[in-house]
Amino acid sequence: DVLEYCMTQGKAMLILGVEEELDPLLDPVLEKQIIIKAKHKYINIADKLVEMMDDFRLYFITRLPNPHFSPELQAKTTIVDF
Secondary structure, three states: OHHHHHHHHOOEEEEEOOOOOOOHHHHHHHOOOEEEEOOEEEEEEOOEEEEEOOOOEEEEEOOOOOOOOOHHHHHHOOOOOO
């Protein structure tokens, strides 16, 4: 899984073609539900603990000219329009 690889290796992940809804699988990452065990950070994704490095970044790109994201999604992310 690409998400797990990027999280464990501390890589940036780009998700292209985002519409106004996101996969609920990403909620623990967006909500930063981090579990700390023995100086390592983990996030529970699909009932699996995945180690997360501090350098991990997640970016969403949309082609929508004027996207209308839900207030919950806006609270979990930073939106940059350029």
